[in-house]
Amino acid sequence: MKTIAIDIDDTLNNFSETLAKTHFAHDARYTVSAEIFDKYLAMVRNKEGEEDELLSTEFSYFRQKIHGQCFDLAVARPDGVEFMQWLKQDGWRIVICTSRDMRRTEQSTRMWLQENGIPFDYLFVALDKLSFCKAWEVDYLVDDHFSSIQFADRYGVKVFYPIMAGQVEPEAGFARGFGNFEEVRQWITE
Amino acid sequence: MDNRVDLIKEFYQGLPTNRVKLETFHYGFDFLEKLLTDGIVLRYGERYITGRFYKYKLANVPKERIDGLLQAHVRKECNVCLYFDGNANGLFCFNLDINHKVNNTVMIPEMAVAVTLLRDILAGAGCEPLVIASGRGYHCWCRLDAPVSNERLHKFMLGAMARTFYGLQQNGMDHRKIKANFYPDPRTQDTVSLRLFGSEHMNTKLFSQVLSREGLLDEAASWKAFEEHLRRHAIIAEAFDAGYASMTSAA
Numbered sequence: 001m002k003t004i005a006i007d008i009d010d011t012l013n014n015f016s017e018t019l020a021k022t023h024f025a026h027d028a029r030y031t032v033s034a035e036i037f038d039k040y041l042a043m044v045r046n047k048e049g050e051e052d053e054l055l056s057t058e059f060s061y062f063r064q065k066i067h068g069q070c071f072d073l074a075v076a077r078p079d080g081v082e083f084m085q086w087l088k089q090d091g092w093r094i095v096i097c098t099s100r101d102m103r104r105t106e107q108s109t110r111m112w113l114q115e116n117g118i119p120f121d122y123l124f125v126a127l128d129k130l131s132f133c134k135a136w137e138v139d140y141l142v143d144d145h146f147s148s149i150q151f152a153d154r155y156g157v158k159v160f161y162p163i164m165a166g167q168v169e170p171e172a173g174f175a176r177g178f179g180n181f182e183e184v185r186q187w188i189t190e
Numbered sequence: 191m192d193n194r195v196d197l198i199k200e201f202y203q204g205l206p207t208n209r210v211k212l213e214t215f216h217y218g219f220d221f222l223e224k225l226l227t228d229g230i231v232l233r234y235g236e237r238y239i240t241g242r243f244y245k246y247k248l249a250n251v252p253k254e255r256i257d258g259l260l261q262a263h264v265r266k267e268c269n270v271c272l273y274f275d276g277n278a279n280g281l282f283c284f285n286l287d288i289n290h291k292v293n294n295t296v297m298i299p300e301m302a303v304a305v306t307l308l309r310d311i312l313a314g315a316g317c318e319p320l321v322i323a324s325g326r327g328y329h330c331w332c333r334l335d336a337p338v339s340n341e342r343l344h345k346f347m348l349g350a351m352a353r354t355f356y357g358l359q360q361n362g363m364d365h366r367k368i369k370a371n372f373y374p375d376p377r378t379q380d381t382v383s384l385r386l387f388g389s390e391h392m393n394t395k396l397f398s399q400v401l402s403r404e405g406l407l408d409e410a411a412s413w414k415a416f417e418e419h420l421r422r423h424a425i426i427a428e429a430f431d432a433g434y435a436s437m438t439s440a441a
Binding site: 001003052053054055056057093102103104106122123124125126127128131132135136137 | 217218219222232233234235236237239242247289290291292294366367369378381382
């Protein structure tokens with residue numbers, strides 16, 4: 001069966017733009033002072049980590065809360081939605097493959113996909129999406145993560161990634177950049 | 191049926207069995223197709239980089255499939271994790287994890303002190319726990335003779351954990367090195383599950399050993415301790431009420 005794995009954030013939606021442009025107001029649910037709120041928010045927006053040996057910290061909980069809101073607020077790419085609906089109609093097995101923590105976000109992720117008319121067959125969490133695709137014999141992956149783009153050939157998985165503004169498309173190989181999902185549709189039906 | 195399955199069913203009775211988190215090394219669409227029969231649906235799957243194992247959150251699990259999954263669990267072919275009831279539960283658990291980004295399966299002094307303190311606090315409140323090694327720390331299970339509302343259980347656990355952390359500080363230790371989660375927790379009861387006793391940790395391959403006051407027990411002795419706890423240590427309602435009053439009063 002034809003199978004394709006597709007990431008959500010910054011692939012099917014505009015997560016980074018949402019994170020950068022959304023106004024987050026300080027309130028009690030963050031359980032930090034206004035000063036710390038501003039500091040942490042800047043860190044989250046700059047994708048900075050903490051220099052802390054601890055796994056769960058005040059900052060890590062804060063980041064979860066901000067990311068959780070962005071997951072809900074992010075806007076689906078119209079061409080992405082159209083592409084997903086075409087996949088379904090064309091008989092593809094669709095695996096949503098994300099690095100989100102599904103323990104916290106399963107309900108909201110499912111709701112977002114449903115509200116945006118995005119069909120799928122399975123929902124999977126994989127930090128290393130190429131390894132997942134190789135193990136599950138998924139030939140195609142649509143993902144923006146640099147490691148998926150960089151190591152696509154090593155795993156023999158055809159990776160399609162959305163080209164960000166100012167990004168230079170590398171030479172065609174196992175990884176190909178696209179401006180519109182229509183290009184992906186053409187490539188996987190070649 | 192394996193006697194161990196009966197023990198597990200009795201110990202964890204009251205936890206819903208229509209939702210299960212399964213930990214296994216099996217994967218692939220053929221495997222999934224076989225798993226997702228009898229109406230079972232996959233909420234999501236998860237691939238772990240370390241150990242290359244998978245977790246599958248399953249829903250609509252019919253009763254007739256649970257015995258088979260538990261049998262596989264005690265045979266160490268997979269691990270079964272269960273979720274808690276959304277309103278009230280007849281058991282509760284403290285999940286103490288080492289809160290380190292790296293090497294969080296290597297025991298730290300804070301964990302040893304924390305689990306001893308918590309055990310003493312609970313025993314003092316009439317709630318002797320069964321302490322089980324979890325891989326990154328310990329699960330401290332307490333059984334009740336009747337379900338108690340999640341809100342009451344959560345407040346009780348908050349009080350016990352606050353006393354534990356205070357004790358750690360009194361010993362000059364940093365409580366932030368321990369991550370404590372409560373089961374059930376009204377905020378996360380639909381989203382987090384706990385591995386049942388009788389499992390083998392997917393990464394470390396260590397059995398879920400019981401930690402007695404004398405130390406970690408081997409597998410056979412752990413099963414014996416598990417059965418003994420089941421027979422002797424259900425907390426009666428009056429004892430829990432008294433414990434609740436002490437845990438929720440100002441220290």
